[in-house]
Amino acid sequence: MVEFAFDIKHLFPQSIIRVQAHSLSPNDAPCRPYPHTNRGQPTRSSCRLSEILNVMGKLSADAQGLRHAVTSAEKLAPDQVVYLMADKAAGHWAITGLLKVGTKDLFVFDQGGCYRRFNKTPAILDFYVHESRQRCGQGKLLFEWMLEKQGWSPQKCSVDRPSNKMLAFMAKHYDLVRTIPQGNNFVLYEGFFDDPIPTSKSASGLQATGSIRNQSQGHFKRQEHEQAQAGHGHANRNTVQNDANSGPFSKDQKTVSGTSLYRRRWNSLTFASMQ
Numbered sequence: 159m160v161e162f163a164f165d166i167k168h169l170f171p172q173s174i175i176r177v178q179a180h181s182l183s184p185n186d187a188p189c190r191p192y193p194h195t196n197r198g199q200p201t202r203s204s205c206r207l208s209e210i211l212n213v214m215g216k217l218s219a220d221a222q223g224l225r226h227a228v229t230s231a232e233k234l235a236p237d238q239v240v241y242l243m244a245d246k247a248a249g250h251w252a253i254t255g256l257l258k259v260g261t262k263d264l265f266v267f268d269q270g271g272c273y274r275r276f277n278k279t280p281a282i283l284d285f286y287v288h289e290s291r292q293r294c295g296q297g298k299l300l301f302e303w304m305l306e307k308q309g310w311s312p313q314k315c316s317v318d319r320p321s322n323k324m325l326a327f328m329a330k331h332y333d334l335v336r337t338i339p340q341g342n343n344f345v346l347y348e349g350f351f352d353d354p355i356p357t358s359k360s361a362s363g364l365q366a367t368g369s370i371r372n373q374s375q376g377h378f379k380r381q382e383h384e385q386a387q388a389g390h391g392h393a394n395r396n397t398v399q400n401d402a403n404s405g406p407f408s409k410d411q412k413t414v415s416g417t418s419l420y421r422r423r424w425n426s427l428t429f430a431s432m433q
């Protein structure tokens with residue numbers, strides 16, 4: 159659990175809170191101690207939330223072997239949400255987990271290999287439960303809370319460069335094992351395309367942008383990228399080298415289509431998300 163020098167209890171009317179950019183103070187401006195003073199300054203609560211986000215973002219990056227944090231107060235976009243989880247299992251309130259989500263406009267391949275554009279695809283961007291609380295159901299609790307608040311279903315979520323622990327998590331809790339190969343860093347699961355009109359609040363705007371056929375490309379691009387990058391000493395979520403990827407996972411992970419034939423044609427194109 160992650161403890162702070164200040165009391166976090168007042169920030170957590172319940173064990174999981176939803177944080178958006180407007181409730182943060184990403185800059186180092188001094189905080190106003192009381193709500194009624196210095197109206198131009200950020201409130202103490204927003205400063206503290208920002209500090210929590212920065213610390214948890216850093217811990218998450220460390221756990222995944224990333225050089226740069228995916229989550230920080232400064233980087234949080236207006237359309238992104240961070241769910242923070244805390245409890246007082248240790249006798250006082252401490253932060254136990256973080257889950258950052260948002261929507262992405264993605265070019266994706268469906269199961270038939272058609273290349274499509276999906277706007278506002280639900281995206282899991284950063285997920286971390288403190289080491290002292292992992293594998294105790296805390297991650298599931300946080301994820302379920304997020305799904306409910308966002309109005310999302312797990313199979314409609316894209317996952318940004320999942321670690322092996324994340325893949326194992328999705329397999330265990332949601333039976334999501336079979337992935338649809340993509341050329342970007344997002345993993346889509348079988349079921350993503352089942353309903354052509356997404357039922358979630360946020361996943362809307364399917365637009366087929368072409369009928370270019372392609373056989374497949376493994377989502378293990380991340381690992382490929384890791385290997386490619388390893389020699390360059392570059393670390394980001396594509397280059398996880400530590401225990402984030404060293405769990406027992408690997409058992410049944412499958413891709414829906416076959417092996418990769420796409421590179422010849424597609425390596426020269428940009429598959430990354432549009433944002």
Ligand SMILES: CC(=O)SCCNC(=O)CCNC(=O)[C@H](O)C(C)(C)COP(=O)(O)OP(=O)(O)OC[C@H]1O[C@@H](n2cnc3c(N)ncnc32)[C@H](O)[C@@H]1OP(=O)(O)O
Pocket residue numbers: 218221222282283284285286287288291292293294295296297298299317318319320321322323324326327328330402404405406407
């Ligand atoms: C988009 C992204 O953010 S990808 C990055 C995901 N984050 C990380 O890899 C950071 C380090 N890992 C974590 O913080 C956590 O393990 C999380 C967030 C992935 C899951 O949180 P937890 O509280 O452990 O999840 P929860 O207890 O609900 O579920 C446990 C399941 O998750 C998976 N899992 C959790 N830890 C591990 C591990 N060390 N090795 C393999 N699988 C693991 C397993 O499926 C596990 O079930 P099992 O114990 O029966 O094997």
